[in-house]
Amino acid sequence: MDIPYIVEERADTGLNNVKLGIWLFLASEVMLFGALFSSYVLLRLIAPEWPLGVDVLNVPLGAVNTAVLIGSSVTMVLAYASLKMDNLDRYKQWMGLTVALALVFMIIKAFEYNHEFEIGNFPWTSTYLAIYFTMTGLHALHIIGGVIVNSYFLGPGAKMWETNKAQFTNRVEAAGLYWHFVDLVWIFLFPVLYLL
């Protein structure tokens, strides 16, 4: 049985189900990260002392990672645009770069975590570090999820291009929406945890 409205739009919503589905998922993600941002504000308000992020974390590394993730968002949207222009080879280049930049982000994050552990900063060391590791750890899990999905669409998943271009383009668009959301979360995490 074919699942309806994966490519064509429903008359009532004006959307295909892929688009509506991924936005609803992202809405639930807003609530997930929203709960953590809310916890952060409360913990910071009631904490007897709260360190400045700049005194604990490596701001230049965090800034570089922000640029890396923004770069990967640009390459992701260019990968989608390449499919719109019917150019699979160009799509693969941009998607490959997107995955590579995500891995660079994770490597830098691993260096940062490793450094924190070396100087004895663990999640149980302070409230600040607890919320820092929780939020960046959850974000890193989202990066890993994105790498898996994007790698699939770069490799075996790309075979769908030969049989159903419109559906494959929709899939990449949905993966892109997720990826930009992960970038969006980091855009807020960086100043909140590193700079304030």
Next chain:
Amino acid sequence: MSEDVQAHIRTYMKVGAALAVLTVVTVAVSYLPFGVPLAVTVALIIAATKGSLVVSFFMHLIEEKRGIYATLLLTAFFFIVLLFIPLLGHADKVGEYYTVPNANAPAAESGGH
């Protein structure tokens, strides 16, 4: 179709450049001697600007259908509720033990409260 996509690509590049510049601005501003309230305000304004650029152009929200706007409007509402529930709980003094001086009580008994 192709020209339309080309126009989009030019927009993506401009937005990407703007985001890079705003990232530098975020870091630069954090070194200015602002107090915490002003620093938080400035940082959140820049982050919100960057976020709206990502959502509007990379996620194509500016050309999206009403169904998505409705979903996001609900999400924004519940996000604000989520943000304020713990804060209101923190600020809430109802139920906290306190005593009102009782003018009718004998002086010896009211002294302890």
